[in-house]
Amino acid sequence: MAKKNIISKLFASGPLFLLYYLSISEVDTNLEKLIEVFSLNLQIIIIYFWIIKRPSLMGTGHIFFAGLINDVVMGFPLGISSLSYLLICFVGNYVRNKSVNTTIASDWFTFFIALLFANLLFFSLLNNFSEVAISYTKIGYNTFFTLFLFPVFWLLFNLYQKSFIGSQDA
Amino acid sequence: MSVSRDDFSIAFRSALLQRGGAQKFSVLSLIFLALIIFFLDVYGFTLVKTARSFLNDVVYRVTYLASAPTRLLPDVNKGIASHFNLKKENEELRKVIERYKSLDLNLEYISNENKNLKKVLDAEDVQSVSNIVLAKVLVDRNSPFLKSIIINKGSREGIIKGMPVTQNKYLVGRIVETNYLSSRVLLINDLNSRIPVTFDEKSTQAILTGGGTREPTLSYLPEDYQFVEDLTVFASGKDGIFTAGTPIGKTKESGEVKLFVDPNQLSFVTVNLIKPSKEVF
Structure with a gap:
């Protein structure tokens, strides 16, 4: 029983671990070597999805800290990524408070608003x-690909949630 | 109507101030904290600078360790071959060190000769360029916005902002941030990079402008300049930062410059300990 509990806790901390790992490691979701214009902000997708679906797995303190780490690694002024992530978190919280049941389409639309605010x-x-x-073209491509690929990650994270964490929504 | 406004304000307030469960801090308090940190960092208070420098050193080391699996994964497939790769890398590094040693001696000789010639010409004394530091690339995160790398040498080795960074004598970038044990190198293809360059028989002057793409472009050229392919582009040294004559790349007909060193494939670089004659950043 205790072993099962530990395993379920490990699975539950998967999204947070992924967020930290993407912030601190060299791993990037930027396939410039293959397609020059392709870049993606996966951290924002992770935060938005889990804040909407399971806020208990994504603490705001962790989001803030992951943003700080991201700033250090990327060379941006400290706090700027945290602000952007927290804005995503705020929109996510608001949408969760206002909606009873969400679908992939509604999440995609609200994610567009969150992404727009955060990037702005x-x-x-x-x-x-x-x-x-910073090149505005790059910002445009980054925003576009992040938005465009949101449903793909939504399905993947949803599958992960149903398979390993449980389908109980917030 | 008023009910709908109430709903909005309740949801809005709740989204900003709600706590509980994993949400130990309210979003609003963290937004304020992030804003304070941002402005303290942007306006460069000494305490924040020192703290950031320390934080950078720690995070870069952790990043290097955290990235180890991604670096090692391709080698796992190769199995035992990795051992030979290490041996080969070691041999290559030895050769590089030997080459730099000979280069060091050669530079000292040229530098002395140059000094004597300057004396003859009654010119000012020039700075010694015999000091170079070999550094390993700790973090090479391929950001879509900033093209930079982190190296494992910092102010402890005498590195300061603005120093040019090369690989095999080819220009790679310059130092834009120094910590005690690490530094950040802005690569020449970054959008923020501007380098005065010279090329062709007429010693045409131009600015090599990074665009965040793989190949930087030549700008501020003479009017009606026709690009010729395959001309070697050198740093002109007019900015007082880069050593004049440092090769950078070859011209293309489109006005872009194909760099001698691929900025995405750096593992070891050298920092030339030349004190820039201009304040950088």
Whole structure:
């Protein structure tokens, strides 16, 4: 029984582990070597999905900390990724409070709003308060691919949730 | 109507202030904290700079360790072959060290000769360029926005901001951030990179502009300049940062420059301990 409990806890901490791992490791979801324009912000998808589906698995403190780590590794001003992630978290919380049952289509639409707010905040802060210049084309591609691939990851995470964590929604 | 507004405000407030379960902190308090950290970092307070430098060193080491499985995974398939790869890498590194040693001696000789010639010309004394530091690439995260790498040498080895970074004498980038044990190198294909360069028989001057793509482009060229393929592009040294004559790449007809060193394939680089004559960043 205790062993089963540990295993279920391990599976439950999978999304958080993935979030931390993507923030701290060299692993990136940026396939520039294959397709020059392809880049994806998987962290945002992870946060949004799990905040909507199982907020108990994605603590806000962890999200904040993962953002700080991401800033250090990427070389951005400290706190900027945290802000962007927390904004995603806020929209996710709001959508969860307002909706009784969510579908892939409704999640996709609300994710678009969350992504728009988060990227707007991220790049306007970077543009106005930092010396780091960023290509708007790259931002566009990144936003597009993140939005475009959201349903794919939604299905994958949903499958993971149903198989290993349990289908109980928040 | 008022009920709907109430609903909105309740959901809004709840999304910002709700706590409980894994949510130990409210989103609002963390947003404020992140904003404070952001502005402290952006406006460069000494305490934050020191803390960030320490944090960078720790996180870069952890990143290096955390990335180990992804580095090792391809080798697992090769099995025993990896052992021979290590041996081969060791031999290659020895050769590199030998080459740098000879280069060091050669540089000292050229530098002395240059100094003597400058004396003859009654010119100012020049800085010694005989100091180079061999560094290993710790983190090479392929960000879509920033093209940079982290190396395992920092201010302890005398590295300061602005120092040029090369591989096999070819220009790779420059130092933009130093910590005690690590540094960040801005690669020449990054959007923030601008390098004064010279090329062709007429010593045409231009600026090599990174665009975040694989190949940077030449800009600020003379009017009606026609690009010729296969010309070697060198740093002109006019910015007081890069050593004049450092090769960078070959020109293409499109105005782009094919770099001699692939920025995505760096494992060892050298930092030239030349104090930039200009304040960088």
